[in-house]
Amino acid sequence: MEAIVLQILNGLDKGSAYALIALGLTLIFGTLGVVNFAHGALFMIGAFCAVTLSKILTLSHVVIDATKKDFLGNPLKVEVPYIYDFVGENAGNIIIDWAVPLSILFAIPIMVLIGFIMERGLIKHFYKRPHADQILVTFGLAIVMQEVIKYFYGANPIPTPAPEAFKGSLDFGAMLGFEANSIIYPYWRLVYFSFAAVIIGGVFAFLQFTTFGMVVRAGMADRETVGLLGINIDKRFTIMFGLAAAVAGLAGVMYTPINSPNYHMGMDFLVLSFVVVVVGGMGSLSGAVLAGFLLGILESFASMTAVLETLPGINQIIIYLVAIIVLLTRPRGLMGKAGVMEE
Amino acid sequence: MFGLRKSDSVLLLIVIALTVFAPFILNPFPENSVMAQFNAGYPDLMQRLVIFGIFAIGFNILFGLTGYLSFGHAAFLGVGSYAGVWMIKLLTLNVIPAIVVSVIVAGAFSLLVGWISLRRSGIYFSILTLAFAQMSYALAYSVLTPITGGETGLQPKVADPRILDAALEEGVTPRANLFGMFMNDSYEMVVGGWIFTFNVGYYIAAICMVFAFYLSIRIFRSPFGLMLRAVKSNQQRLNYTGIESKPYTLAAFVISGMYAGLAGGLLVAMDTQAGAERMFWTASGEVVLMTILGGAGTLIGPVLGAGFIKYFENIVSKINANILETWFSFMPDGISDLFVGLIYPFIGKGWHLTLGILFMLVVIFLPGGLVQGGQKIAGMFKNKKDGSDSATSSASAAPAE
Numbered sequence: 001m002e003a004i005v006l007q008i009l010n011g012l013d014k015g016s017a018y019a020l021i022a023l024g025l026t027l028i029f030g031t032l033g034v035v036n037f038a039h040g041a042l043f044m045i046g047a048f049c050a051v052t053l054s055k056i057l058t059l060s061h062v063v064i065d066a067t068k069k070d071f072l073g074n075p076l077k078v079e080v081p082y083i084y085d086f087v088g089e090n091a092g093n094i095i096i097d098w099a100v101p102l103s104i105l106f107a108i109p110i111m112v113l114i115g116f117i118m119e120r121g122l123i124k125h126f127y128k129r130p131h132a133d134q135i136l137v138t139f140g141l142a143i144v145m146q147e148v149i150k151y152f153y154g155a156n157p158i159p160t161p162a163p164e165a166f167k168g169s170l171d172f173g174a175m176l177g178f179e180a181n182s183i184i185y186p187y188w189r190l191v192y193f194s195f196a197a198v199i200i201g202g203v204f205a206f207l208q209f210t211t212f213g214m215v216v217r218a219g220m221a222d223r224e225t226v227g228l229l230g231i232n233i234d235k236r237f238t239i240m241f242g243l244a245a246a247v248a249g250l251a252g253v254m255y256t257p258i259n260s261p262n263y264h265m266g267m268d269f270l271v272l273s274f275v276v277v278v279v280g281g282m283g284s285l286s287g288a289v290l291a292g293f294l295l296g297i298l299e300s301f302a303s304m305t306a307v308l309e310t311l312p313g314i315n316q317i318i319i320y321l322v323a324i325i326v327l328l329t330r331p332r333g334l335m336g337k338a339g340v341m342e343e
Numbered sequence: 344m345f346g347l348r349k350s351d352s353v354l355l356l357i358v359i360a361l362t363v364f365a366p367f368i369l370n371p372f373p374e375n376s377v378m379a380q381f382n383a384g385y386p387d388l389m390q391r392l393v394i395f396g397i398f399a400i401g402f403n404i405l406f407g408l409t410g411y412l413s414f415g416h417a418a419f420l421g422v423g424s425y426a427g428v429w430m431i432k433l434l435t436l437n438v439i440p441a442i443v444v445s446v447i448v449a450g451a452f453s454l455l456v457g458w459i460s461l462r463r464s465g466i467y468f469s470i471l472t473l474a475f476a477q478m479s480y481a482l483a484y485s486v487l488t489p490i491t492g493g494e495t496g497l498q499p500k501v502a503d504p505r506i507l508d509a510a511l512e513e514g515v516t517p518r519a520n521l522f523g524m525f526m527n528d529s530y531e532m533v534v535g536g537w538i539f540t541f542n543v544g545y546y547i548a549a550i551c552m553v554f555a556f557y558l559s560i561r562i563f564r565s566p567f568g569l570m571l572r573a574v575k576s577n578q579q580r581l582n583y584t585g586i587e588s589k590p591y592t593l594a595a596f597v598i599s600g601m602y603a604g605l606a607g608g609l610l611v612a613m614d615t616q617a618g619a620e621r622m623f624w625t626a627s628g629e630v631v632l633m634t635i636l637g638g639a640g641t642l643i644g645p646v647l648g649a650g651f652i653k654y655f656e657n658i659v660s661k662i663n664a665n666i667l668e669t670w671f672s673f674m675p676d677g678i679s680d681l682f683v684g685l686i687y688p689f690i691g692k693g694w695h696l697t698l699g700i701l702f703m704l705v706v707i708f709l710p711g712g713l714v715q716g717g718q719k720i721a722g723m724f725k726n727k728k729d730g731s732d733s734a735t736s737s738a739s740a741a742p743a744e
Contacts, residue, residue: 136702144699313486327463331463
C-alpha cells in the first residue's frame with residue numbers, strides 16, 4: 001500500500017510537467033491549428049528565465065572589508081551583491097533565496113512576449129501550409145533557440161536550488177497513518193504539483209468563465225463563424241499563443257529545482273509531451289491534462305522494482321507503448337473530439 | 344541507358360562522375376595552404392558523405408513521394424548497424440554478409456513498424472514512428488545490453504568466434520575487409536602540393552550509393568512511384584477510386600527502411616562499431632533536415648542535402664576563433680574584432696545554430712530545398728538571356744524531379 005501511494009506521488013510531479021506542456025501544446029493546436037515543435041524549447045527558456053534572474057540577483061561588486069584580514073594581514077576583498085545595497089543584507093539574502101519563485105513574475109512577461117513574437121513573426125505565415133511544414137519550421141526554431149541558450153549559458157546543467165524553506169521532505173506516510181518514514185516526499189515536488197494544479201485550474205477557469213474565454217472556445221469550435229460575427233478572432237488566438245508560451249515557461253521555471261536546467265531539456269520533454277497530447281486526443285484540453293498525469297503515474301509505477309523484475313526495461317518504454325496501443329485502438333485519443341485531426 | 348530516359352541517364356552519369364572523382368573534387372586546395380582546412384577529401388568524411396547520401400535517398404522515397412513524415416528512421420539505421428556488427432563478430436570479417444544482413448534485418452524491422460504505424464497518417468504517423476524509434480533507443484540502452492552493448496556500444500573483439508574465418512594471428516587486430524582489401528586502406532597520390540586519398544571503403548560505399556541512386560530513379564519513374572505520388576497528392580481520392588493505398592505506402596516504408604539498413608551496414612563496414620546514440624531521435628531529425636534542405640521529392644536533392652550538412656558539419660565546426668582572426672587580420676583592429684565577434688557564434692561549436700537558421704530559411708522561403716534554389720537561379724539567368732518574362736521561371740520553379 002505504501003509503495004502504491006509513493007509511486008502515485010512520484011508520478012504526480014513528472015505528470016504535472018507533462019500536463020502543463022501538453023496543455024500549452026493543445027491550446028496552440030486547438031486555437032491556431034499549428035503543431036508546435038518548439039514548445040519544448042519554450043519550456044527550456046522558462047527554466048533559463050529562473051537561471052537568469054538568480055544570476056542577476058547575485059550580481060556583485062567587490063568591496064574591501066577592513067574588519068576582516070586575510071592571512072597576510074591585508075584587508076580582505078569581499079564580493080557583495082548589488083541587491084544588498086538596495087534592500088539591506090537580510091532582505092537581500094531572502095530575495096536571493098527565493099529567486100526561483102520570484103522568477104515566475106520575471107518569466108511571465110518574457111514568455112508572453114516571446115510567444116507574441118513567435119506567432120506574429122513566424123507561425124502566422126504557416127497557417128495555410130501543411131502540418132509537415134509547420135513541424136519542420138518549428139523544429140528548426142527549436143534548434144535555434146536551443147543553440148542560442150547554449151551559446152550564452154554553456155552546455156552544462158546549471159543548478160538552481162529551491163528556497164531554503166522548501167528543502168527537505170515531508171513524511172507523508174506518518175500523515176496518512178502508515179509507518180513513519182515509509183513515504184517521504186520532497187516539499188518542492190509538492191509545491192510543483194500544487195502550482196501545476198493552480199495553473200491548470202486557472203487556464204480552465206479563464207476559458208470557462210470569462211467572456212474572452214468563451215469567444216476563444218467558440219473560435220476553437222468554428223473559427224469562420226466567429227470571424228463572420230465581427231470578432232477579431234486572430235487577435236485573441238495570438239493572445240492564447242502568448243498564454244500557452246507562458247504556461248510552458250512557468251512549467252520550466254518551477255521545474256529548475258527538480259532537475260538542473262540544461263539547453264536540451266526542452267527536447268527531452270517535447271517528445272514525451274507530444275505523445276501525451278496524442279494519447280489525450282489532439283485539441284482536447286482536459287484530455288491533455290488527464291493523459292499527462294496518467295502517463296506520469298504509469299511511468300513511476302513501471303519503475304517499481306517488483307515490476308522491473310518481471311518486465312525488465314518497461315519503465316523506459318511504457319509511455320511509448322501506451323501511446324501506440326491508444327493510437328491504434330482509440331484513433332481520437334482518450335478524449336479527442338470527433339472531426340479534429342482524425343487523419 | 345539501363346532503361347532510363349535521357350535526362351535521368353545524364354543525372355546518373357553526373358552522380359557517378361562526382362563520386363568517382365570525389366577525392367579530387369573535395370581536395371581543391373594544396374596541403375599546407377591556408378585553405379587546406381576546407382578540404383574534405385579525407386576517407387572518414389568522404390565515406391560519411393556517401394553513406395548519409397544513401398540514408399537520405401531512402402528517406403526521400405518515403406517522405407518525398409508519399410508525404411509521410413517519419414520521425415524515427417534512425418531506428419532502422421541503428422538496427423542495421425547492430426546486425427552488421429553481429430555478422431562481423433559471428434561469421435567473418437568480410438563486409439558482405441554484414442551489409443546484406445543489415446539490409447534484411449532493417450527491412451524486417453521496418454515491415455513491423457510500418458505495418459503498425461501506417462494505420463494512421465499525418466502527425467499521428469510521425470508520433471508513432473517517433474515512439475518506436477525512442478523505444479528501440481531506450482531498449483538498446485538498457486535491457487538489451489547483452490545484444491547491443493548498452494552504453495559502451497558493440498564492437499568486434501579478438502576472441503569472437505568468426506566461424507567462416509581462419510583464426511587471427513597473434514597480435515593482429517580484427518579489421519573489416521572485402522576479400523582481403525581492408526576498408527581503411529588508402530592509396531595516396533601526391534601531385535605537387537596536393538595529396539589525393541583513394542580509400543577502399545569509400546569506393547565500396549560509393550558503388551553502393553550509385554546503385555541506390557539508380558534504384559531510386561527507377562522507383563521514381565515506375566508506375567509504383569506514380570502510385571506513391573498519388574498517395575501524396577490526394578489519398579482520399581485514391582481510396583475512392585477503389586485502390587487500397589496501404590500496400591504501396593508499406594512497400595515504400597520498407598524500401599526506405601532497407602536503405603537505412605544499407606547505410607547502417609556500411610557505417611559498420613567502415614568503422615566496426617555500433618552504439619545506441621545512432622537511434623536517438625535527433626539522428627532521425629538529421630535525415631529529415633538533409634532531405635528537406637536538399638529538396639524533398641527530387642532525385643538529387645537528398646544527396647545534395649546530405650553532402651551539404653555532413654561537409655559543413657565537419658568543416659565549419661573545425662573553424663575556431665584563432666582561424667577567424669587570421670582571416671580578418673588585414674582589417675583595422677576594431678573592425679576585425681567586430682567581424683570576428685559577429686561571426687564567432689555561428690562557427691565552431693555554433694554550427695548547429697547555423698544549421699537551424701539555414702533550415703528555417705529553407706522551409707520558409709524554399710520549400711523545394713537547394714534544388715529549387717538552383718532552379719530559380721538558373722531560371723533567372725535563362726530569362727536574362729531570352730529576354731522573356733517570368734512565365735518560364737515560374738514554370739521551372741516547380742521541382743522537376
